[in-house]
Amino acid sequence: MVSLSTLNLSQSGIHARVVYAGSELRDYLSGELSNQFALDSNDLTIKTLEKFLNDQSLLTLPDILLIEADFKGEWINVISNIKKNPLLGGMIIVLLSAFVNKDWRAKAMALKVHDFYSYPFPVEDLCERLQFLVKFRLIKPKLTELSGKVDVRYTLPAYKRTFDIITSGSALLILSPLFAVVAACVLLESKGPAIYKSKRVGTGYKIFDFYKFRSMRTGADKEIAMLSALNQYTDIEKGKSAFIKLKDDPRITKLGKFIRMTSIDELPQLFNVLIGDMSMVGNRPLPLYEAEMLTSNEWTTRFLGPAGLTGLWQISKRGKADMSERERKKLDNFYASNYSFWLDLKILLKTFPALLQKEKV
Template identity: 65%
Template sequence: MMNTSTINRPQINAKIVHFGKLLKSVISEEFDANVEQMDDPEDFKRYLDQQSLLTLPDIILIEVDDNKNCFDQIREIKKNPLLQGLIIVLLGIKEDKNWRRQALDLKVNDYYTYPFPLEDFCERLNFLVKFKLIKPKLMELAQQVEVEYQTPFAKRAFDVVASGIALLLLFPLFIVVAILVRLESKGPVIYKSKRVGAGYRIFDFYKFRSMRSDADKMLDSIADLNQYANESDKKNSKAAFVKFKDDPRITKLGAFLRKTSIDELPQLINVFIGDMSLVGNRPLPLYEAEQLTTNEWSTRFLGPAGLTGLWQISKRGKKDMSETERKELDNYYADNYSILLDLKIILKTIPALIQKEEV
């Protein structure tokens, strides 16, 4: 008779190396996977030095507690060209913000504090392995999906005419805002970032800069402010979207630009050149798009990326806008967008521009 505990044991389709002592028994007993256990730093280093392309593990689990060499080990792995593609996940027993900050600085793939939901942990590891395999083909994937999605002619014509007229009328405002942004703080006037739009196509996304020039470097220190971080009831589960309440990186002028949505106006350039549409699903940063690759949520990328959309007119800036609600709104628009729906959204956008909360 088959043991039910074996049947229910989570499956990880990967070769794993675990370094550490405190969770050694947990890893060996709970995971039905090819896990190689090590607890001696010299043995661990020797093991990594002896690897070849044919013998490399997929995932390295490294314990942080009682491991003074933890972050040095990660640096050594990152330095080795052969090992740079390995998935590194840190495991801890006690919560330590300093350790998490160092982990983020070193760009490890994840950090879990025990006890954690086993199924959630295994699902995350399997996702990391799968994404590692598809990431080099991201541009190829974008080309394949883009063939299936084409902006309707009427929608594209409306976008070109409307965005062109808007850019001409708003040009004086652009000049004034550019001067004010430059006077308040050093750095570029226009903030440019990579975004993922329709068909997973990656493009440069434009906004008036509303944050300090070192905003990206402060992400790790304000991670606790992410309003989506605590939505899931699973400890250590990842939020797909990132949005901060009372973001300390925003400048005084930036707060005004955001509250009035003036910071979004340079995206009219994206609309005019065809990266986006006036109405659609908001294009996502790469780190958010990476987590929306399942069949359930990838639907949003089969519709146009937009300057405004259902999310903006329904619950923008409100505390009760959950991650699930936002995904569902995106999926609904991708399945049902039309000229009539676009006109309704545009008419409702102006009242929604003034946000009630600093998010």
């Protein structure tokens, strides 16, 4: 079945057309969706979806496609063809599956769909996700422009910035011999630079270059989609995760395992603290692919506090396999709303015992 609806986001004034193709999950979705969407039923299947889209003009193309994965796997070719069409490239695509199929998840991520849900999943989560995707695409079409659009600006307190400069500067001077030794060992073990640089999203969605000692083989970032089954935070029922942390990550080198277990790989971030990208204590800055997965509730709270070298997550459950995505979000949101000098000091004192991880995550 198909559902054509206008999504009314009253808070933002954004309207979006949603096309639903499928029939297996219609009864499961219709109750909650009818509260938020003006549903209009039609007989549209995965086989007729492309023809439907081809018949649309630029003014009538939908903003969001909700597509049910068919048992024969025809959805793969359909989504692939949609992605190849430059006129359809701006649409948000969310794939729904009536059953759990881990191989399909990997294929969906490879096709760069915006999300993948396997039954059973909370319909309210799907609705919230659609609202965020519409806001994110229409208000923040590029993550690199997001920091300029945030309504509330965060200013680091003077005491916190002063403490960061003194602490990070002193640590860099004291640890400079260790830096030289670790860098040499990294270069000797595998090809590639000693320092790994990646883009991270910090306070107010500010994007900056984030530094670590390289603990993985070169090109590891390109393998993340293929290794999603190892993600510590994966929720099989909901079929999505904002955070990514792999169990027994095969991309890590032998030296990399040691410097990760001892957190030596994180030391170059002292330079990020010194120049003001981060603070000594705060919420960990996220890779772009993780930041893009956060719903509106998370980015309005989590990203309006300081980004940090260590935080509540590190001292609470770092390295534990039972650390859930919801728990980590709660810790991040709590810190953003309640941080203080004494809380920062307590976190720093508890960070050192938490450095050695028992689990390989």
